[in-house]
Amino acid sequence: MTEPVRNDSAMKKILLLAFVEENGALGKPALEALSGACELAQAFGAALNVGLIGEFAQKAADSIASCGANQILAVQGPEFASARCATDSAAAVALIRAAEADFVLAPQTTRSARCMPGAAFRAKGRIDTRITGLRVDEGTLLIQRWYYRQRMVAELTRSQRPWVVLLEPGVFSPWSGGGGHAEVSIVPVEPVETRTRIAGIEPASAGTQTIRPDADLLFVAGAGWTKKQADGEVHVEEAENLIRNFLDLTHASLGSSKSLVDQSGEGQKVISLLTHMHQVGQTGSTPRHPKGLATCCHGEEPHVVGWRFINERRAVNLDPNCGWARGKADVLYVADAFAVMGKVIELLGKDAGQAAV
Amino acid sequence: MGPDLEKGTENPVDRLNLDVDIACVGFGPAMGGFLTTLAREMEQASGEPHVQSTVLPGMPLQVVCYERADDVNFGVSGLVTEARAIRNTFPDMNPSEIPLAHPVSEERIVYLLDPHGASRRSLGLRIADSAIRGLRWVLPYRRSALELPFIPPFLKKHGGLVMSIGQFMQWVSNQVSSSGMVQIWPGTPVGEPILEGKQVVGVRIADQGVQKDGTPDVGYMPGMDVRARLTVVGDGPVGAVGQRLDEQFGLPEGHHQHDWAVGMKVVVSLPDHCDLVPGTVLHTLGYPEPEIFGFLYVHPERIASLGIFVPSTLASPVRTVYRYLQHWMLHPYLWHHLEGGTLRSWGAKTLQESGRLGEPYLAGDGYARIGEGSGSTNVLTGSGVDEAWMTGVLLAEGVIDLLKKGEPFTQANLEAAYTNRRRKSWVETGSRKAQHARDGFRKGFVTGVLGMAVSGLTRGALNLKTRSAHPREGIPDLNQYYRDRISSEELQRIREECAKNAIPLHDALMTRAGWPEIPLDGKLLISQQDALLLGGKVQAAPGFADHVMFVDPAVCEQCGTRLCIEACSAQAIAPSPSGGTPEFDREKCIHCGACIWNCTQPRPGDRERGNIRFYAGAGGLHSAEN
Amino acid sequence: MESGYHIVVCGSLVPDPLQTLEPDVGPKGPALKNEMVLPSVLDPWAAHALYEAAHLAKEYAGSKVWLVSVGPKQRLQQLMMTVAQKAPFSFVPVDGSASGFCDPFETATALANAIGAIPDLDRSRLLLFGGYASASRDAGVTLQVVGEMLGITEVFLAVDSLSVSENGEISLLERVEGGNYLFSECDCPPLVVGWATGHLPEPPNNPQIGMANMRSIMPALQKAPQVQVGAEGVSFAKVELPQQQRTTRIVKDVPVEQIAGEIVAWIRG
CATH class of the missing domain: 3.30.9.90 (D-Amino Acid Oxidase; Chain A, domain 2)
Known part of the structure; x- marks a missing residue:
């Protein structure tokens, strides 16, 4: 292992880079990243700058007027209203250069993930993404990230500057300081040639929205829902109704195991609510929710890596020796999920007013 | 890309043909020996007429090997070997280059x-x-x-x-493939041999894009017919092609x-x-x-x-x-x-x-058999991998001889070039000495050990021979087996309880018969299903038909034993809640083939075989350490 | 006039997702323990990209597909045995590390150099494909940097659908927050597409495709350039397995009503 970098490579100019939402405000991930940037600026005694990209930046800048930034820079205009790599990366690199940043912190969003690697390259820097922790140790910044899809966790630092870091949600509390009037320095960007037009946003599946990143509860349906039950028959429709009712009552976010979403390719009866977007685990997503309830999932490692960032975990499953029992869930209920969820819905339905979480 | 392929892209339900010179089935140690030896000759004699393809003029011999497992390193064997033949092939082999050796x-x-x-x-x-x-x-x-x-x-x-064995086969495949002379294709189960009269003219790859019962589904692609001048069968003791050949041609007189x-x-x-x-x-x-x-x-x-x-x-x-x-x-x-x-x-x-007594016909028109499925295992020394390797080497030497002479792969030519070579080799001498070494075990453990000692110490001159019988014979029913330990009433109760929960009987019966419960520790002592997932990493690719089929449901209905369920290594065969034909779950199967010989019911019209047919299927174990 | 797309798919091997992985931190930095023993597969997202590429190439006559992989030569050779029957492509191997601990910029440099050296590659028809995630490093960075190095700034990430209209305009659906898609239209290539799962099933193994591919794969492997791919400038303080063993309370032989009540209380709590 090589020696950590010495203090002389510590950050002097920190740039918090964020995209302004359509409503002109800064989203929760951006405010979390701002908290992180403030902490780092303090730890290093570095100058903090903020860079904003969006159609209009003033409202967002005003909302963080008291964050202690030396200057708030912005690239704005209608071409920066929506996510598009060519325009976004041009804006980002202009801000990095204008701020002369040696460290850039941005929230990990689909928009930043698309454009920031190219921006880092153009700024002759390097980038680290999906960062789940920042820590200063003896004057050195250590970032925490995962390898092999949440199988192993590492702490590392790097010597290249500028160093761009995309911060996962949930690492810092959102910045909650006061607003005011902020001076915004508009950074000009050469007109960007792009062949891409944004046509809009579409929901992935028609009907009820079932992926809810802000929900308190993740409900994961495993392949057991579509397997033969005790009577030797499959009950996919009943399973789908139970899941749908439960989601309606709790506003939970829906996830699924790989084996269940893959069944659509095998010509089996499937739960129509589920798409590949719902897949949680090794080859799916790793959502963040305070609570997770797994039903009919075996709880093996490739699946459970998708639970890495779920705080409280419970599982309903027929096998007491299954993977969930080996220290992966807080509680494993060994029971028939059809019966349990039916009863849960009945109880939640009795007092629907209180049921929403 | 040939014209057939173009045709296939337009109309994917046509069965396509592929012409090769040598088609090989099963990438195990025997095929390792065969392909290594053949590829070396092709490299050394590159450009000479005998290593030229006749199906693709101007190209070297077209040699393809199909393996049903998802990768070349997913084999299973507890392996200690004298490595006599293997070392002969690789005199400079350095075990430290092969992980786990x-x-x-x-x-x-x-x-x-x-x-x-x-x-x-x-x-x-x-x-x-x-x-x-x-x-x-x-x-x-x-x-x-x-x-x-x-x-x-x-x-x-x-x-x-x-x-x-997994790491060794991976190493071998690297050696063989890097020559560029032969192609090895894992994840490609061969369904059956293609027979024209008594001649094997190639193999048919298993259909893809089918439902569990084999009926075409979305993405249906009928298995391709790979037509070859020579088909080399090394698909092991339960391989689909070997089994079909045995069904077709029977075994030589006195063999079983x-x-x-x-x-x-x-x-x-x-x-x-x-x-x-x-x-x-x-x-x-x-x-x-x-x-x-x-x-x-x-x-x-x-x-x-x-x-x-x-x-x-x-x-x-x-x-x-x-x-x-x-x-x-x-x-x-x-x-x-x-x-x-x-x-x-x-x-x-x-x-x-x-x-040796299980040896099938080693060669016929257009085909030859090597490895464990060809009866090469020495049952006295308990050695199989090295012997299998050697059979592959011997066949390759024979094939090279025939290629050099420009002679076709007829039964007579293959017998002269391969079978005769094998008869003169140490594999044959050893397996002949060993062929009755285990007979005694049919009469019990002590007799078995004595018989083995006699055969071993006299080098096969003296043997304790016993009559061979199909494995189904001698299996008592439950009441008889447990008569001194469990009452028939209790047996019936356990049976009903297990049937209700659709689980095998053995756990409950062993516990009742005095075996202590297993203290599961989540590390080494884990449930059988966890062994599948954690250890075997078992997978089943979609789009293939079930490879375990119960031939005649009526036979299963009246079977009182259902040993297939108890003996299934992966609990992939389970009691049906309705009590009839057991149910098969492909996602758990590790393709060990135990169900074939554990079936206690003769197949209608064929007493040598049970009521389970075992086809070639994709998937199974995903561990490269076995 | 030439028609069709020139589709370059970037992707390499990763450990089979079912394997148990452990880090091994040595003097050269972190690696996987027993890496040589682990079976590997084509990265699942790159595999989707390859299937989409093959599908597109089949639809648009004159198209060609290349698969560019940075990985240890011997492992790439083995990987080809499981991949080459799936779709017709030309293989462009680069003999270097496929470890997840490599820096994406270094992998991108190796890939961009290899793509730059592909003869007859028409950049005006180029679709640069790959996975938007990976089962090894999973930074979601490499593809965009390769694009930058090749001068392509039209980048689409987490794409589930790509369709071409009659006038050649390319429509794309990218996964964005909240289970939504961002719907974009791009006039023409070149562009970079980081695929999510798409909608195509894994194609069946086609022995003819395999044989045709393999004829060029083995010579390509023999000529594969060797590159050093590492993580210069990165210092790992630690790499470890997460220690998140929980004390699991197993509730069994309890009436359904009681379990349901407990779950409801927990959800509301």
């Missing part, structure tokens, strides 16, 4: 006594056990086991290698395939306190049932392969392997080394234990 450093044979009194031991054996216990202060006895003071020469592996075993193994990270050195080879006998043999081989980096063989001569109607494997690991002699260890891998396979 190590020269044999220490050998021991250990007789395990029963610490629980639950195993079925004959009176003679019980007396012997008492004598051993009585003399334990003067005998090399420790932890309920007797270490044999010497190793019979026929069982010695000194100078040999401990290996992982009545003796089988399931070998089940685990690969374990040994605990820190374990002092076994790399290269250690332990063989056990006597426990958990006297008929069950065990092995433990130590690889480098504190990794060991260990497992048991449950033979067809263990006449139990609830013949399980997994639970026996756990009891075997828990035997004080072994647990002393294993306690605190962690399971890394798991797998099982069927072994053809009839050896």
Whole structure:
């Protein structure tokens, strides 16, 4: 292992880079990243700058007027209203250069993930993404990230500057300081040639929205829902109704195991609510929710890596020796999920007013 | 890209043809020997007429090998080998270049006594056990086991290698493929041989894009017909092509395939306190049932392969392997080394234990057979990998001869070039000496051990021969088997309880018969399903038909034993809630083939075979350490 | 006039997702323990990209597909045995590390150099494909940097659908927050597409495709350039397995009503 970098490579100019939402405000991930940037600026005694990209930046800048930034820079205009790599990366690199940043912190969003690697390259820097922790140790910044899809966790630092870091949600509390009037320095960007037009946003599946990143509860349906039950028959429709009712009552976010979403390719009866977007685990997503309830999932490692960032975990499953029992869930209920969820819905339905979480 | 392919892209439901010179089925040690030898000749004689393709003029011989498993390193075998043939092929082989390989450093044979009194031991054996216990202060006895003071020469592996078959085959495939002379395609099960009269003209790949019952589904692609001048069959003891050929041509007079075993193994990270050195080879006998043999081989980096063989001569109607494997690991002699260890891998396979007597016709028009499925295993020395390798080498030498002479691959030519070579080789001499070595086990453990000793020590001159019988014969019904331990009323109750929960009987019956419960520790002692997932990493690709089919449901309906359920290595065959034909779950199957010979019901019209058909299927184990 | 797309798919091997992985931190930095023993597969997201590429190439006559992989030569050779029957492509191997601990910029440099050296590659028809995630490093960075190095700034990430209209305009659906898609239209190539799962099933193994591919794969492997791919400038303070063993309370043989009540209380709590 090589020696950590010495203090002389510590950050002097920190740039918090964020995209302004359509409503002109800064989203929760951006405010979390701002908290992180403030902490780092303090730890290093570095100058903090903020860079904003969006159609209009003033409202967002005003909302963080008291964050202690030396200057708030912005690239704005209608071409920066929506996510598009060519325009976004041009804006980002202009801000990095204008701020002369040696460290850039941005929230990990689909928009930043698309454009920031190219921006880092153009700024002759390097980038680290999906960062789940920042820590200063003896004057050195250590970032925490995962390898092999949440199988192993590492702490590392790097010597290249500028160093761009995309911060996962949930690492810092959102910045909650006061607003005011902020001076915004508009950074000009050469007109960007792009062949891409944004046509809009579409929901992935028609009907009820079932992926809810802000929900308190993740409900994961495993392949057991579509397997033969005790009577030797499959009950996919009943399973789908139970899941749908439960989601309606709790506003939970829906996830699924790989084996269940893959069944659509095998010509089996499937739960129509589920798409590949719902897949949680090794080859799916790793959502963040305070609570997770797994039903009919075996709880093996490739699946459970998708639970890495779920705080409280419970599982309903027929096998007491299954993977969930080996220290992966807080509680494993060994029971028939059809019966349990039916009863849960009945109880939640009795007092629907209180049921929403 | 040929015209057929273009046609295929337009109309994917047509069955396509592919012409090659040599089509090979199954990438195991025998095929390793064959392809290595052939590829070397093709490299060395590059450009010469005999290594030119006749189906693709101007190109070298077109040699393809299809393997049903998802990768070339997903084989299973507890492997200690003298590596005589393998070393002959690779004189400069350095074991340290092959992960998990190590020269044999220490050998021991250990007789395990029963610490629980639950195993079925004959009176003679019980007396012997008492004598051993009585003399334990003067005998090399420790932890309920007797270490044999010497190793019979026929069982010695000194100078040999401990290996992982998966890693070894991966290494071989790298050697062979990098020549660019042959192509190996895992994940491609071969459904059947293509026969024209008595001639094999190639193989048909299994259909893809089909439902579980084989009917076409979305993305249907009928298996391609790979037509070849020579088809080399090395798909093992339960391979689909070998089986179809046996059904078609029968076995030579006096031959039978009545003796089988399931070998089940685990690969374990040994605990820190374990002092076994790399290269250690332990063989056990006597426990958990006297008929069950065990092995433990130590690889480098504190990794060991260990497992048991449950033979067809263990006449139990609830013949399980997994639970026996756990009891075997828990035997004080072994647990002393294993306690605190962690399971890394798991797998099982069927072994053809009839050896030379199970040999099919080795060659016919357009085809030749090599490896375990061709009866090459030496049942006395318990050695199969090296012998299989050698059969592949011998066939390749024969094939090269015929190519040089420009002669076709007819039965007569192949017999002259290959079968005769094999008859003169050490594989034949060894397997002939061994062919009756295990006959005695049909009469019990003590007779079996004596018979083996007689055959071994007289080098096959004297044998304790017994009549061979289909493995289904001699399997008592449950009441008879447990008559001295469990009442018929209780048996009925356990049966009903298990049927209700759609689980096999063996666990409940073994517990009731006095076997202690397994203290699951989540590390090495885990449930059978966890062994599949954690150890075997079992997978089943969608789009293939079920490869285990119950031929005549009516036969299953009236079967009282349903040994297929009990013996299934992966609990992939389970009781049907309706009580009729058992249910098969492809996602659990590890393709060990135990169901074929554990079926107790003769197939209508064919008493030599059971009521289960075992086709070629994709998927199964995904561990490269076995 | 030439028609069709020139589709370059970037992707390499990763450990089979079912394997148990452990880090091994040595003097050269972190690696996977027993890496040589682990079976590997084509990265699942790159595999989707390859299937989409093959599908597109089949639809648009004159198209060609290349698969560019940075990985240890011997492992790439083995990987080809499981991949080459799936779709017709030309293989462009680069002999270097496929470890997840490599820096994406270094992998991108190796890939961009290899793509730059592909003869007859028409950049005006170029679709640069790959996975938007990976089962090894999973930074979601490499593809965009390769694009930058090749001068392509039209980048689409987490794409589930790509369709071409009659006038050649390319429509794409990218996964964005909240289970939504961002719907974009791009006039023409070149562009970079980081695929999510798409909608195509894994194609069946086609022995003819395999044989045709393999004829060029083996010579390509023999000529594969060797590159050093590492993580210069990165210092790992630690790499470890997460220690998140929980004490699991197993509730069994309890009436359904009681379990349901407990779950409801927990959800509301």
